[in-house]
Amino acid sequence: MKSFEYAAAALRLSAVAGRTLVPVLILLVSSFTSFAQSNSSDGAYELPLKDVLKDIEQHFGVTVRADEKLVAGKNLKYAKWRYRTDVDETLKNVLAPFDLKVKPDGNKKYKVSEFEYYRWPVAEGWAELDRIAAQYKNLTEWEARKKLLRPCIMDALQLSKLPAYPISQPIITPKRKHEGYTVENIAIEILKGVWVNGSIYRPAKIKTRPNGAAGRSKVPIILNPDGHWADHRFRADCQIRCAALAKMGAITISYDLFGWGESGLQFEYADHRKSLSQTIQTLGAIRILDYLLTLKEADPSRVGITGGSGGGSHTVLMTAIDERIKVSAPVVSVSSYMYGGCPCESGMPVFMCGGGTDNLELAAMAAPNPQLLVSDGGDWTDRMPEHDFPYLQKMYSWYGKKENVTNVHLPDEKHDFGINKRTAVYRFMAKNLNLNLAAIEKNGQIDESGIAIEKTTDMYVFGDKGEKLPAHAIKGFANLEKVFEAAIK
Structure with a gap:
């Protein structure tokens, strides 16, 4: 029953009961006014979003699931004017004003979620890459583009002027010896009172130089930043990867995401979801590499990252x-x-550089150096071979090094760093950093069985409960902002 119908019914009941008509007339006027406003341009055809979604369910015969916190208290202007004959287009029009979207959630079922600025439809992503690539048609133009992008990225990260290196030595725990490699934990102060923590894996033995030459052979360095999987650098497959690369002859390091692992002693996990996390993680990696390249055995000509x-x-x-x-x-x-x-990937305006860039163009900046891209069928890399990888091949071909970029695509696998992905990385690093792949092979197959999985607490620098955290360590994001701002002035 519509608002004016309720008012009319109330008026009839009032008359029958012999009551005064004034309150009912007031109700009639207010109800009719409310109805008229929500159903005319005077009130911008405004309706509660919750009611609009219910109406869409009935109108199109679908189910739309929405968390109460996403829709409560939201009113949609020109609500019915946003309807189209297609339910997907209708939902897009209705939710866009609130930075919301829907995802398919089964047959004729949808789930409302927050708008994801970082995830584009495939066709739109490809079109944007084509637009970016149209700006350069030869190596000279591409090199000019790179010279424009690199300083812009550093500026976007607020790292055009790198903070001074704190005058402190890294904190390193005693080595733990395993079959073919050793592990020690390290904390490097990257800003005054701010540390990045990690674990360094080294070959158990470093070969002497050939032909009796004095000294020891130089050893390649491999950085191992990680994603947002549970347990991060403490989890088994991360330990396995770093240990295997060490057994092959490299010094490898895994390190905490900002706000994760031992970084949690100083900052909350929620701080990781702030844009400055991208800057702090980048600064951490730069400082880690600074340190590793001071090691006498480190080979600066063989530095990798995966x-x-x-x-x-x-x-x-x-x-x-x-x-x-x-x-x-x-x-x-x-x-x-x-x-x-x-935000640790896209929180700072890096992708605004050069009139707009993307991860493919940033990956192309590695050319002509060797690069492996591992993709799979269960995430946003699912169509890498179709459009994105050919772009990278073209960029490498301008250097006469098309063979230096490779793609291992695993269409039946999902989003992880499983054995087949690790195998691809091992073989790639062995080839391009001159590592000994035979150290982890058995009968021609990768054999990780000799690698120990350490307890999480064994990988801490600052003690089981953080009791060894230095006294001058800062805590809290507000204090980090102050220290960072002072450091880049």
Whole structure:
């Protein structure tokens, strides 16, 4: 029953009861006015979003599931004017004003979620990459584009002027010896009172130079930033990857995301969802590489980086801005229609550089250095071979190095850093950093069985309960902002 019908019914009842008509007339006028406003341009045809979604369910014969916090208290102007004959288009029109969207949730079922600025429809992502690529038609024009992008990225990260290195030595725990490799934990102060923590894996033995030459052979360095999987650098497959690369002859390091792992002693997990996290993680990686390259056995001509998911985004970004990195392997991350769903990947205006860029163009900045992209059929890298990878091949071909970019696509796999992805990385790093793949092979197959999985607490620098955190450590995001602002002045 409509508002004016309720009012009319009340008027009849009032007359029968012999009551005064004034209150009812007031009700009639107010109800009719409310109805008229919500059903005319005077009230912008405004309706509660919750009611609109219920009406769409009835109108199109679908189910629309929405969390109360996403729709409560929201009113939609020109509500019915946003309807179209197609339910998907209708839902898009209705939810867009609130930065909401829907995802398919079964047959004729939808789920309302927040708008994802970082996730584009495939066709739109491809079209944007084509627009970006149309700006350069040869190597000279591309090199000019790179020279424009790199300083812009550093400026977007607020790292055009790197903060002074704190005058402190890294905190390193005693080595733990395993079969073919050792592990020690490390904390590096990257800003006054702010540390990045990680674990360094080293070959158990470093070969002497050939032909009796004095000294020891130089050892390649591999950074291992990681994604947002549970347990991060403490989880088994991360330990396995770093240990295997160490057994092959590299010094490898895995390190905490900002606000994760031991970083949680200083900051809350919610701080990781703030844009400055992208800057702090980048600064952390730069400082880690600074330190590793001071090691006498480190080979500055053989520096690699590999990471999965958000760590893959970090791999691409670091390779684009730091020319010390010579070999890169982003895993299950790079896509022209995915910009990174965490602020640590897309929180700062990096992708606004050069009139707009994306992860494919940043990946192209690695050329002509060797690069492996691992993709799969269960995430946003699912169509890498179709459009994105040919773009990278074209960019590498301008250097006469098309063979230096490779793609291992695993269409039946999902978003992880499983054995097949690790195998691809091992073989790629062995080839391009001159590592000993035979150290982890058995009968021609990768054999990770000799690798120990350590307890999480064994990988801490600051003690089981953080009791060894230095006294001058800052705590809280507000204090971090103050320290960072002072450091970049």
